[in-house]
Amino acid sequence: MRRRLLLVLLGFSIVAVAGFAAPLLRATAAERTQQLVLARSADLDRFAGLADHAFSTGDRSQLVDEAVRYTELYGEPLVVVDAARAPVVETGGLRAVDVADATDKALRNELAGPVPWLRPWSDGDLVRYRPVGDGTRVTGAVVLKASVQRATQDIGERWALIAAGALTALLACGLLALVLARWVLRPLAELRSGMRAVGAGSRRSRVPVDVGPPELRELAMSFNRMSAAVADAEEQQRRLVADASHQLRNPMAALRLRVDALERRITPEGASTYRSALAEVDRLESLLDRLLALATADRGPEPTGTAEVAEIAVGRVEAWRSAAEAAGVALSAPRLDEAVADIPPDELTQVLDVLLDNAIKYAGRGASVEVRCEGCALIVRDTGPGLSDAEIQQAAQRFWRADRHRGSRGSGLGLAIVDRLVSARGGAMHLEHVEPHGLSVRLELPEAR
Known part of the structure; x- marks a missing residue:
C-alpha cells in the first residue's frame, strides 16, 4: 500500500511540476527570442534611416563607416542596396546576391514575418530586412544577418536553471510524499501489528494513538478499547x-x-x-x-526458567514406560539432542505428559511411540490410526475429541493446554501425518539465550 500511495503522490507531483515548468520554458525561450528580434529591428531601423539620408544627400560615407563598425563590433554582416538592387554597402563577407530573396521582399515593402521561438539546440542565422524610404516610395533595402548563438546560449542557461528548480521541487515533493505516506500509513501498520498480536493470542495489545490523521487516531483508540474489552x-x-x-x-x-x-x-x-x-x-x-x-495456561507466562529438553524427555519416557507396556505400546527415544529451551521445566514436563498420555492412549495396542529432540524441536510420533486433515485442524480446540474416541476417557483439553503453554512462551505446535499412518506432534520451543 505504501508503494501504491507513493506512486500516486509522485505521479501528481510530476504532473504538477511539469505543468509549471513547461510553460515557463516556453515563455523563457519566447522572451529571449523577442529580445533578439527587437534589438535587431532597432538596428535595422537605424541603418534604414542612415541609408535614406545617404540616398537623399548623395553622401554615403557615414552609412559605410557605421556599417563597417557595426560588423566589426558585433560580428554580424549586413547589406544595403538601392532601388535598382545595386549594392551600396556589403560587410562581413555577405553579398547582396546571398540575400536576394530578403532584398526583393524589402523592395516590395513587405514586412518581415514572425520568428519562431528559439531553443538551446537552434542553429543557423536570423535574416531580417527593412525597406528604405518614407512608406509610400521605397528607395532601397537593408538586410541584416544576425547570429542566434548568444540567444540560444542564454536560453540554454535559463532552461538549465528551470530544470534544476523543477528537479529540486520534484525532490521536495517526493520527500513530502514520503513523509505524508509514512504519517498516514504508520498508524495502519501499527493497527495491523496489533491485530496480528491479538490473533496470535496476545492480551491487551495496544497501538499508539498520537500519530497519524485524526480519523486514524480515533480508530487506534477504538482498537485499544476493543483489545482491552x-x-x-x-x-x-x-x-x-x-x-x-x-x-x-x-x-x-x-x-x-x-x-x-x-x-x-x-x-x-x-x-x-x-x-x-x-x-x-x-x-x-x-x-x-x-x-x-x-486456566493457568491462559493466564500467560510467569517469570520463566530454562529446561534441558533431552533430560526432561528421558525422565518422562521412563515415567510413562510402564503405562505404555500395559497398553501394548512400544515407547522409545531414539534421538535426543542436547538443547536448552526457554520454558520452565514443570511446564515442559506437563506438556510431555499430555503428549505421551494421548499417544499411548490413542495409538492402540501394537503401535509404537517415539520421542525425539532435534535441537529445541520436541517431537512425539506414533504409528496409530492418526487424524484426518479436518481433525488436525480442530485438534487444538478446547473440548474437541474425535468421534471414534468419545467413549474413552479424556476431556478434550490436552492439546489445547499444550498449544496454549507453548505459544505463551513464543513457541508453536504443529500436527502432521506420519506415513503410512500415525500422528506426529512437533513442538518448536524457544531456545534459551
Whole structure:
C-alpha cells in the first residue's frame, strides 16, 4: 500500500511540476527570442534611416563607416542596396546576391514575418530586412544577418536553471510524499501489528494513538478499547474457570471419600455399577485438573526458567514406560539432542505428559511411540490410526475429541493446554501425518539465550 500511495503522490507531483515548468520554458525561450528580434529591428531601423539620408544627400560615407563598425563590433554582416538592387554597402563577407530573396521582399515593402521561438539546440542565422524610404516610395533595402548563438546560449542557461528548480521541487515533493505516506500509513501498520498480536493470542495489545490523521487516531483508540474489552472478557472467563475448578475440587474430594467408603458395602450385584461410578469420579477429577491447568495456561507466562529438553524427555519416557507396556505400546527415544529451551521445566514436563498420555492412549495396542529432540524441536510420533486433515485442524480446540474416541476417557483439553503453554512462551505446535499412518506432534520451543 505504501508503494501504491507513493506512486500516486509522485505521479501528481510530476504532473504538477511539469505543468509549471513547461510553460515557463516556453515563455523563457519566447522572451529571449523577442529580445533578439527587437534589438535587431532597432538596428535595422537605424541603418534604414542612415541609408535614406545617404540616398537623399548623395553622401554615403557615414552609412559605410557605421556599417563597417557595426560588423566589426558585433560580428554580424549586413547589406544595403538601392532601388535598382545595386549594392551600396556589403560587410562581413555577405553579398547582396546571398540575400536576394530578403532584398526583393524589402523592395516590395513587405514586412518581415514572425520568428519562431528559439531553443538551446537552434542553429543557423536570423535574416531580417527593412525597406528604405518614407512608406509610400521605397528607395532601397537593408538586410541584416544576425547570429542566434548568444540567444540560444542564454536560453540554454535559463532552461538549465528551470530544470534544476523543477528537479529540486520534484525532490521536495517526493520527500513530502514520503513523509505524508509514512504519517498516514504508520498508524495502519501499527493497527495491523496489533491485530496480528491479538490473533496470535496476545492480551491487551495496544497501538499508539498520537500519530497519524485524526480519523486514524480515533480508530487506534477504538482498537485499544476493543483489545482491552477482549482481554477483560478473557480474564473474566479464565477466572470463572479457575474459580469453578477450585470450588469444585472440595466437593469432588468429599465425593471421592464417600464413594471409596462405600466399597466395603457394595454387594457383588452392585459391583459393576460401583466401578462405573468410580470411573465417572475419576473422569470428573481429571476434567477439573485439566480445566485448572488450562486456566493457568491462559493466564500467560510467569517469570520463566530454562529446561534441558533431552533430560526432561528421558525422565518422562521412563515415567510413562510402564503405562505404555500395559497398553501394548512400544515407547522409545531414539534421538535426543542436547538443547536448552526457554520454558520452565514443570511446564515442559506437563506438556510431555499430555503428549505421551494421548499417544499411548490413542495409538492402540501394537503401535509404537517415539520421542525425539532435534535441537529445541520436541517431537512425539506414533504409528496409530492418526487424524484426518479436518481433525488436525480442530485438534487444538478446547473440548474437541474425535468421534471414534468419545467413549474413552479424556476431556478434550490436552492439546489445547499444550498449544496454549507453548505459544505463551513464543513457541508453536504443529500436527502432521506420519506415513503410512500415525500422528506426529512437533513442538518448536524457544531456545534459551
